[in-house]
Amino acid sequence: MTMLAGGTVLAIDAGGTSCRALLCSQSGEVLGYAQGGPANYHSIGEGQARKVITKLLQSLPCRPSSVECAVFGLAGLDTRKDREVLTAVAVDTLRAAAIQTDQLLLENDGMVTLIGATGGSDGLLIIAGTGSIACGVALDGRRVRVGGWGSRAGDEGSGYCIGMDALRHALRTADGREKQSGICAVILQEKGMVDVEELINWLYSSDFSVDSVAALAPAIFTLADNGDWQARTIVNNALNELSLMAATVIDKLALSDTNLHTVLAGGILEKNSWLREKLAHSIQKLAPQAHFAPAVYPPIVGGLLLGLRASGGLVLPGTLQRIMAGIP
């Protein structure tokens, strides 16, 4: 194990599909980088999350015995109980990797994504992928999140919700409650099924998953583009939900009159330009000076930025650019 001088910051981005760790000096020199598998403890269990993060930290090529600040950006950090569980995970995995830290910060992965996306300024982030969430940071540092409560009772406007709306409609057309649209045929085609009975079997089989439902969304988008009335209704509902999430963040942080850096991210918003443009339009109605830009930095740099600020104070733009240049 290489010994490093103090003043270094470690960021861990522990997401639902992959995780990474990045170590840098106060001046932005990248000292180590590693990648690993999914790490959301709600999906894979606490024990597996510990294993994944321990392995991630142990695979850092240049491992310090101590850092000034360790920042964990964590999928599944939603409640006090999550914070308790994940603080223990962070403390124990750092110990297992023999890394001491002066400060330990835990943030929801959405918030770290937003801070990276805006380079640490005030801003608004809407993510719509398999799940959905809206996060905002005000100039005075206040933070707000809306939505993102998971597939069971939240994630409105997400790929999962679009897929479930389509599945419910298919069943309602099958028994005659709603008139036929193109949706049922498209779902069966996507799933390689012959009829709705196979669909019902699948719904209650072990093959059913949140991801496999969200995977239906692109086919619904194509149908909507081709004028299918019910597909359009479903996509419109998703738009309304995402617009409401954005409006709620803008209202709670009083961002209407700010030069709002807005980032629209996630597979659903990347794939559907109609949805992205309509959502941008509805945000601009509420915050006329809002401007839309891709994320400036990835989530892991958002985590480092928080750590650098917590341990050293002012972070110059050159520092973040140096970090970006140093990521393998």
Added chain:
Amino acid sequence: MTMLAGGTVLAIDAGGTSCRALLCSQSGEVLGYAQGGPANYHSIGEGQARKVITKLLQSLPCRPSSVECAVFGLAGLDTRKDREVLTAVAVDTLRAAAIQTDQLLLENDGMVTLIGATGGSDGLLIIAGTGSIACGVALDGRRVRVGGWGSRAGDEGSGYCIGMDALRHALRTADGREKQSGICAVILQEKGMVDVEELINWLYSSDFSVDSVAALAPAIFTLADNGDWQARTIVNNALNELSLMAATVIDKLALSDTNLHTVLAGGILEKNSWLREKLAHSIQKLAPQAHFAPAVYPPIVGGLLLGLRASGGLVLPGTLQRIMAGIP
């Protein structure tokens, strides 16, 4: 094992919360009766369903070596695949209990409930309990079912759907997307929780279940009765869904001009007289001669009725009354 002469009929009512078996002669003499536990193979697994039904049949006090007809009314019999699985379950459990049968009939439990409820005439049954379903039988014997596709993508108007609507609303008020109503406080009180964070933890814990969500419905009814606007919206949505299910059955079987025997059943419709009366009203708008009555016979007698008809032809009213008198 007692040997019985031929001409007997065996009915099995294998529901989601309990099961029973009833054996009778062509003239309605009850020869044996037994009860057992939950038997929906979607909930408890095929292996456990086999065990429960085998135990049920083996516990019949007067077990015949052969019957003329065995009728299974089965929760979870929705698709061809269900029919394949459950036919094998029926054949194997009868064999394990050493009962031979000339005929074997398998029916969805909703349909057997309807046939019992109307005493075998044409009719309409709406069940709204933890789940929901609408079934209809026309005078010419045609049968239709609408809804009842389970908690994952169906069961509209059920206790589960009412509970989920309430939970979603609670989360939306918590992050500011919807204005407060009395719902969140009532849910926390029902669950003995302090705040919404506990609710979110519970949503993704192993304590979460379809039953525990459906158990929220009565509290939502009380709120609606007391004028809470959001609770009223949720109950109204349930009414609209159940009305649509009824309307679809009436339309598909052309029951508008018939003297429609209608049965409204299940915990939700039994507990909420407002909902029951509004639903009855909406059915009468579509079928003005519809009349509402409690179930004439329980589901198990519906099963026997099917078996008696299949094996012997005409079933006199006295036969069914004799069966009822003979059930312990």
